[in-house]
Amino acid sequence: MDHPEEPAAKPKGKTAARRAARSLAMQALYQWQLAGHSLNEIEAQFRVDNDFSAVDGAYFREILHGVATQKTELDAELTPCLDRPLDELDPVELAILRLSTFELRNRLDVPYRVAINEGIELAKVFGATDGHKFVNGVLDKLAPRLRAAEVSAGRR
Template sequence: MSQNDSNSQPPKSAAPAKKGPSPKTLARRQARTLAMQALYSWHLAGQPLHEIEAQFRVDNDFTAVDGAYFHEILHGVPRQKAEIDSAFEPLLDRPMDEMDPVELAILRLSTYELRNRIDIPYRVVINEGIELAKVFGATDGHKFVNGVLDKLAPRLRADEVRAHRR
């Protein structure tokens, strides 16, 4: 063994283990998932929001859900529905009344976040919308959601998008 070999450091392991999302991130993701389903229900059934929220809290285990965030989205989207819809409607390739109700709920939720939750990076909002569409939407619904949100983000978060692209 040469002198260099005896003084060498042990080999470093490959890449460090990748950490998963934080509990807060997972709780917020669960809140988004349930809120999207609740908004879908609200859109189709037109039930009062307090009834939908109560039913979701009874039917789902909220121990790992950011309940406050679920409440904010569920009540914030309908309260701002006209402004939210007018923000993304010009970017659609079809009339709103022909949209898939799941994709509509996702776009409303994501637009709400882009407009009101600047603490959440726009890329996270887009990614979460895409993931919801992959799970709950039609076959290529995630592509549609991605296309609309990619066009919407620079309109609602111009400075943030510009800074990211530099």
């Protein structure tokens, strides 16, 4: 009897739960940006439509509500690192950049390299063909501004 190939090992525990939370939060932020529905409506819909058993639900909520609450400040941090006006960004890339900027600004427990890598991975999955390169370039400019000590320590 043939056995199907085992799927590649997926990260387990906190790392996988956070990655799942980021993925769903990015999709929820995208929806919020485009549709303008209330965050509570969007959050409730995502919790009904998705299996949250392997998702860090508290992290999902923190990102979704944190990005929305700090949108003006996050956009102000991002804008100097962009090569075009904010309103010309692809909406998926904008959601990813806001999420990553939120993590860099507010979650010092998440190493800056992890925040950047997670943004790049989201862009590879959800973004345009070379969107991950754009996201990488913006976050590489942003990290030293928001995490100067951590970035310079990492470069020594």
